[in-house]
Amino acid sequence: MAGPSRGPDTPASLADELARLEEIVRRLEAEDLDLDGALALFEQGVACLRSARERLAAAEVRVRTVLEEANGALRLGERDA
Amino acid sequence: MTLPLPLSSALATDEVFSVQDLTATVKRIVEGSLGPIWVRGEVLQCKAAASGHWYFVLRDAAAQVRCSMWRTYAQRAGRPPADGTEVFALGRATMYEAKGEFQFSVTRMLPTAGVGQQQRALEQVKAALERDGLFATARKRALPRYPSRVAVVTSTDGAALHDIATVARSRWPGAELLVVASRVQGDGAVADLVAALRRVNRLDVQLCIVGRGGGGREDLAAFNDEAVCRALAAVRVPTVSAVGHETDVTLADLVADVRAPTPSAAAELAFPDVRAVRRLVGDLGARLAGGLSRRTRLAVERLEHTGDRLEAAIGAMVSRDRELADRLAAQLDALSPLRVLERGYAVPRDAAGRVLRRRADFPSGRPFTLRVTDGDVAARAE
16 A cells, blocks of 8 residues: 655645534534634634635646556656646 | 429519528438437448548448548548448438538447447446446445545546646646556557556545547447456545546446546546635635624623623622721721720830839839820839
8 A cells, every 4th residue: 555655735634624614613603602712713713724725725737647666666757748 | 281382482582492592401400300320231332532531321221321431430440341241330410512412420330240249248247247236326436525636547648638637727726646557448458457447546546537548449348348347446536437438338437436428527527616615715714704703792792791790799899898997997996005095004114115014023113114195104113
């Protein structure tokens, strides 16, 4: 299962982040939280929001070719497509 | 329509068709009412013109029709079939107006003999895959909503990769496409595809698109191969197939989690539209702010309410304490030695200021001081 290293921008985390954000908003809207709790949630929400926005600002589609080395290891090469 | 039109109607000019009107009308009727159809017949006089187009006749026992096959399609069909070959031809009925000729314009042609054989083999593979549950709806996986890394199994010389990358750029910039090259038709395609699909399982991706390269002959055989289908079913991440044809669904299409008619359509299914996701994030941001301001408004109201109560409580406490202080002050006052002196008592002290309490403290002739209510008095013991 040893594959090429995980990129810093994993898609699962955007999905997770948006799911977390939805959950925070839902709680903030629905639950009778005390002010401290609400502020803490809000801060977490802002962090999710900022990171989601950063991810969505990504500029370029990257196309790479998967190459197999003689020893069977996989390597990623850059490619223009 | 049984009565002939009177000749007089021909004299009214607007009732007379030109030849062009006639052919155009027939063209509209013929081409407008028949979609692509399969026709079974025998090929005769198939000629490949210098332009690359093929011209031939398709006939059966009762009728015949002139056919054309344009170069793009003829190239994919391989060699012109020999006279008498029975084929299935896919095409559209067309009207060639310049010659007033009705033609059948063919895009695909398959010998019926080969088709029969292929069909039987295909049915066997299909039955085996079906028995193993590879087509079951229950095993279809949902595609990830926001894939960032996607494997694309396709030939590198075809249009599929370009089409997928183009759609990804417009919909989901930031995506990373990992191209796993494979022949998709002809010799070696099956082995390549199986190896490529296995390689996908060693990549850190969330989705796999299998696309046919386009170009060349329309040979989908590799995507009906049992080993390819099983390798596709074994891919750990959800799969989208873009290998079929508008009229042919391959077994790989049935095994894939989602089937797309073209590589571009596959990419549209695979990648969310970043504009819609940005809108979603914007809405969530607005709701987040709204949720907090509602929460703080409540808190402020609660605080104001609390403040009022606090003030009242402190007020009550203060007035209560004032009474207490007065009372305590009165008690303290009563205990003050000055008040005792006021009542006529006096305190004797020696020169050092020590209070003299006992007889022994007053030897005869000793001077001392008496503290009375308004001051000191010098005295001496007798």
